[in-house]
Amino acid sequence: SSGLNPLAARAGGVPPKRMVIIAMLMSGGVGGLVGIAEIMDKGRYDPNFVGFLGFNGISVALLGRNHPAGIAVGALLWAFLDASSDILQVTGAAPKEIVDIMRGVILLTAVIGYEIVRRIRVRDEAAQAAARLAGVAA
Structure with a gap:
């Protein structure tokens, strides 16, 4: 609920700003892991692959x-x-x-x-x- 209603999240004890940052870091990390796997598979970066x-x-x-x-x-x-x-x-x-x-x-x-x-x-x-x-x- 932190993205849809930060007041409700805060009332429930969830820090909304921290949750947004954690979600962004996790999604960026997963994207990076997928990118590493793609580059390792081809051995080079291809700007058209995504x-x-x-x-x-x-x-x-x-x-x-x-x-x-x-x-x-x-x-x-x-x-x-x-x-x-x-x-x-x-x-x-x-x-x-x-x-x-x-x-x-x-x-x-x-x-x-x-x-x-x-x-x-x-x-x-x-x-x-x-x-x-x-x-x-x-």
């Missing part, structure tokens, strides 16, 4: 709605599409860019679907609250 990782990470997080199980399923789907694009390229069945189009369609569908569900939920909650208030007033 061009798509940010998009993939954000896409997987959106698909999984920031839930660990959902992110795991989204990551498996993205990995499957990655492997499929290589197979499509080798066999010549379809251009590799088809997978990029599929990813875009999947991502747009998921985001639009989540927004529709959210709006329906908000509308239903407002209707229930209005019904409760009408029952209290009567």
Whole structure:
């Protein structure tokens, strides 16, 4: 809760500034370890090797709605599409860019679907609250 409500975190005994710094240090450390592993694998730095990782990470997080199980399923789907694009390229069945189009369609569908569900939920909650208030007033 330190990022969303620092007052509540402080009231609960959690120092919000310290938690933010610890989270940043940990994420930077994990990123550094991944970078070291990538460089050690190739033996040199390639400035083009991370061009798509940010998009993939954000896409997987959106698909999984920031839930660990959902992110795991989204990551498996993205990995499957990655492997499929290589197979499509080798066999010549379809251009590799088809997978990029599929990813875009999947991502747009998921985001639009989540927004529709959210709006329906908000509308239903407002209707229930209005019904409760009408029952209290009567």
